[in-house]
Amino acid sequence: MTDIAAAAPPRRRNANLGTPDDEDIFAAFDTRIIGRFYAFLKPHQAMLLGAQAAVLVSSLTSVATPWLIGTIVNAAVARDAAGVQRLLLVFAGLVSLNAASNFCDQWLTSRLAQRVIFDVRRAMFAHFQDVALTFMDKTHVGRIMSRLQGDVNALQEFLESSTGALGDVTTLFGYAVVLLWMDWRLGLLTLATIPALIVVRAFWLPYSKATFRRARDASSVASGALAENINGVRTVQETRREAMNFELYEEKARENLHAQAASAWLAQIMTPTVDVLTGAAIAFIIVVGGDEVLGGSLAVGVLVTFILSVQRFFEPVRLLSMQYTVMQRAMAAGHRIFEVLDVPVTIADKPGAVDLEGVEPTVVLDHVTFGYAPGRPVLHDISLTVKPRQVVALVGPTGSGKTSITALVHRFYETGEGRVLVGGHDVRDVTLESLGRMVGMVLQDPFLFSGTVEENIRYNTAGADRETVVAAARAVSAHDFIMRLPQGYDTPLGQRGRNLSLGQRQLLSFARALTADPKILILDEATANIDSFTEQAIQRALRVLFAGRTCLVIAHRLATVRDADQIIVLRDGRIVEQGPHDALVALGGLYARLYASSHGSFDDLADGAAQTT
């Protein structure tokens, strides 16, 4: 990226606004990618074949048109009025056929293109639902979206023009055949211009690649900068960075302008080249054809056909050279798309995985060792048991492995060593779907979706009617504040529920979990201090949620910890203490120190009591 910090006076720091897509690979034609696209086309083979047939008909009819016109002129020159009339009827038929086949071709192709890009997008989207969270954790949502949107859209142009390219090739060959057939010497003369075109292209290609790439990078940098500034606009205004960010952005926008202009220049160079070649070919035909006419070996109509055909002959040449650019772009996009689809799915149903039905809601970790990166375990030999309808609290400083334990129970990640058992079954032997129904989860960040309050509470519980939703909201003390919202349960939530306080969002996420009614509940208590009023409601709601359920809670609130049947104290990925509150306080270990030093809360202990004591 063009970091201007160095050039600026004193030490200007540049919280960078957007970096280029580093992982971009600029591929040209890649048969492997084409082959994989074909997999997406295959289900629509009938449409594809139809489009190809229509393209053939339309190119052949369009090749035949100048020839027919030449014939009509010949008939007219020969004073054959009846012949002209007859041929005109043929002309009418031919152009109707051309228009009809053209329509069919475009209709089928565009539809196919739309369908296929939606299929590709869906395949990518579905893949993101399956790939491991370790991948999702380190991947920027904006970047994924740029692949889902930008790259998939780049395919559209390619797909829509791809059968057109077939038509262009057909037309090109069609004209070549017609020209050679009518007069092989004139025909060869015309075709002789093609190698010149190839030579020009060969010089052009390396420059164009680099330039097109620069344009792509510049535009993605500018877009990234815009997106970041929009997302952080409040901070920008709070810290009065407007002028400086504008200056930084202007540089990126200017680089984009220059890069786009340079690539436009390169793209345009082919226009005069093709035009001059067309002119040369026609000039040849006029001179040599004139000679032949003089020699009596060429009819005037043929000359007319030639002149009309040569003009059209070069049209597909030009289109095909433009097509190359489109294809190059599509290959780059395809590469990025398949890169996504190739991310291996590490967590999937085993063949013969069973449904978790009617089992006792227990959770057992059996000598589990686990790490996100090989060789760096975050959990060491953890063994614990949660009995049916027991509440177990996990306590420990940040980074002690609490979240990892809960993630393993839901099989967000695969254990390294040891086993995780839910209801007596190894989580790797059961279907993910049934595991998801059995184990509910309330996350620390109460993520809400766009939609109404009701839709959010009902999330993924299709059978839940309004009464169930309201009952759940009442149970977790969310009903009152929901009713105070402008449209009650039908109030649309702002972006990420911005129109609610953190505590209220928390309550909604409780109601959502309650509606799903899982047998086992994993709850990651919010660390942030919530206002005491909502805090009350939350404490009551927790009791409702815990009632009759097996619960594993990452607890930060003293009250929650104290009420648990069992407390597990973690440190550096190891269980250091275990037992009920009173026993642990009596023990006088880490828990007792945490308890003594915290003022009603166990959060953010890495920098607090755990180290100072």
Next chain:
Amino acid sequence: MAESHGAPARATAEPDSQTVDVSAMPRVLRRIAAEAVRLEPARVALAVAASLAAAVASLSLPRLFGRAVNEAQRLLGIASRTTAAAHATALHASGAGADTLRAAALAHQARHVLLLSAALVIAATATRGVMTMTANYQAEYVSQKVAYQYRLDFFRQLQRLSFSFHDRVHSGDLITRGMLDLEGARSFIQNGLLTALTMILLVSIAAWMMIATDPVMAALGLAFTPLASVVLARMGFLLRVTWMQVQRLMSVLTLTMEENLQGIRVVRAFAARRFELAKFDEAANAALVYSYRRIVLRLRAVSAMTLSFYGAMGLLLWYGGARVAAGTMTAGRLTEFLTYMTLLQSPIRQIAMIVAAAARATTSGSRLFEILDLEPAIADRPGAKDLAIGADVLRFEHVDFAYDPGAPVLRDISFQVAAGQTLGIVGPPGSGKSTIANLVPRFYDVTGGRVTIDGQDVREVTLASLRSHVGLVQQEAFLFDATVTNNVAYADPWAEDARIVQAARTAQIHDYVAGLPGAYETRVGERGVALSGGQRQRLSIARGVVPGPGVMIFDDSTAAIDAVTEKKVRDALGEATATKATIIIAHRLSSLMHADEIIVLEAGRIVERGTHDDLLSLGGEYADLYALQTRADQGLSIADARLRRKLAETGA
């Protein structure tokens, strides 16, 4: 349009074909064109001149071809006469030599004409090529320049628009406008304006030349134009309506995907794969229906154009053929007309493209201009002066505020904080605490009363001076995808390292940062190291401290920090902000009980005020809260606390 009234249409707002503004198209397109002319008059002129030259060069070709064919026909005549003469010579053996000589001279002359035609053809096509290239390149450059300008305008405008605007409008919607819509408006300059210009030039010059050559043939050749205009006008309208739908549905789809990815843990936790895919399919299929409709619309128009064009060509052949057959027209003339038509064929095919580009540009341009035309609700008054910094007395005088008229959020708020003093604010959610914080740096304007600093109304001073004087640290800290240093020094990029480290120490984050692999150069933010909520908050406190503002406001910005660390932060801040006016908003009373004054808000009103001790002895809401938050009472309700206090009172 004033920002506060003209809420931009939400991405989800349903456009309705009944209400499509017919005047929008010329207005929006004219505006884009005018911007192009304003920015790059020379290049626009060059592009127009080059298109004109290209059109003329292009249209000289039929004449040249016609002449070539006529010459060829003459040669043919000569050739046959020569052959006939040769036969005659064989029979009569007299007077043939003169004929042959004359034929040879004619042939030489004809060949000369042919060579000349050939040379002219090359010249004409070369001119056409170079001129087309020039026109296209210049148009592309101009369009990129316009895009550049709009990009800057859009960026600047978003920075100027107030918080109330950003509260209403989804960031994804703004990004779409700034990227896709901007591109839609830009591409119109080349795909629409230049192509239209070329087409108009070609068609009118061709029409003129055809009419001058043979009015009847010209009329037949141009017979398709009236039908074409009707078809296109209709298509332009329908296409615009469809485009609006496509755009709306695509943003629903985008939102669905984006939220799924952001909330992927919730999705996984609920095993909601199938549910999410169904949501995706629903959104995608809805968008697909309109995409198909768009295709059909475009194709219908293209087919109608092609057929009417071929119809005109057929008429020309029928009439011209009859006349050539009757001997009243030369074959060259017919060729000339047929070539005119061939030249017109591809621009006419492009008409549909032009209309499509215009429809898209209208939709996109309107969405873009909607934002650009908003008048920021909060801006410097004419003649606003810089804030004169004195004793730093921040004063709220009978302040009322409402986000929406008729729904007051703050009512009659008055207080005063002098330099070195601290004001604490507590209250339930929705009581208006954050609103007070946002009124000081004027992120919103009061609806009644006034906010002053050293006696100057915040509305009367420049925003830049005001905001550099007020530091606000919010609860939800937005960190940029950049290094720790760049984030901490965000407000003052020229800050020396020592100040950055000092700020980090004050916020109790230095030890943690120093322990990171890259220390202060470690990347944080979306792609950087994961920070806990408390660590993010501490970084954002450090960021707020760096510029050294005179008024500091902490809006629940220590909520995720543990009590022990928070105490240290508070002590360090106490030193750092000893001479500043400070407002602390918090739920945890220990964060603000040391304040010189504490106000308790409820439903936008101040219900209690005083020092910690005053409020405790008052025995109201604050006292209840305090009772609730002391350890012994954890898990008890407010009612329990009240009961306990009553019991204690009666007992005593």
